[in-house]
Amino acid sequence: MATAERTYSDAEIEERLKKELPHWHLEGGWIRRKYKTNSWKGTLMVINTVGHLAEAAWHHPDITASYAWVEVRLTNHAAKGITDKDFELAKKIEDVVHWQPATEGGALEGCPADDMRFAYIKYDKPKK
Structure with missing residues (x-):
């Protein structure tokens, strides 16, 4: 039998978002993030990226x-709240969607x- 997942209070969620995911916010029981793209092509690429990560994570x-x-909204329906699954997937989405190879100094431009x-x-x- 599966154990219940810990859900976070609104205050705990706000604090974690401030520290870990500053471009995300809590609204209506979801953590949310809007990604701005330059065109429909970029929008579809973001949707497909999020879809791949979500399916791999099974969340x-x-x-x-x-x-x-593109707006992404996360909550854990089974747990009826925000859990570590939501924070972890949001972080992975941030890392992948906002990856900028040119800033890393490697071979990828x-x-x-x-x-x-x-x-x-x-x-x-970048925040100053």
């Missing part, structure tokens, strides 16, 4: 999309930043 978010944005034909996602500006 599935709700996704809403439009031409130049990333999408050309100065040519909108190849623009993919609107990356968050």
Whole structure:
């Protein structure tokens, strides 16, 4: 028999989001994040990325999309609240969607930043 998963209070969720996932917020019992893209192509790429990660993790978010944005919402329906599964999947989504190879100094150069034909996602500006 499966054991009950720990759910977090709103105050605990807000604190974890502030520390671990500053671009996510709590609303209506979900942790949420809107990713801005440059086009429908970028939107589809984000949706497919989130879908792959969710299926691999066996923890599935709700996704809403439009031409130049994707909103990801996570909650644990079985546990009736936000659990570690939600935080862990949100972190993995952040890591993959906002990966910028060009900033790592390796062989991978990333999408050309100065040519909108190849623009993919609107990356968050670094916090100072």
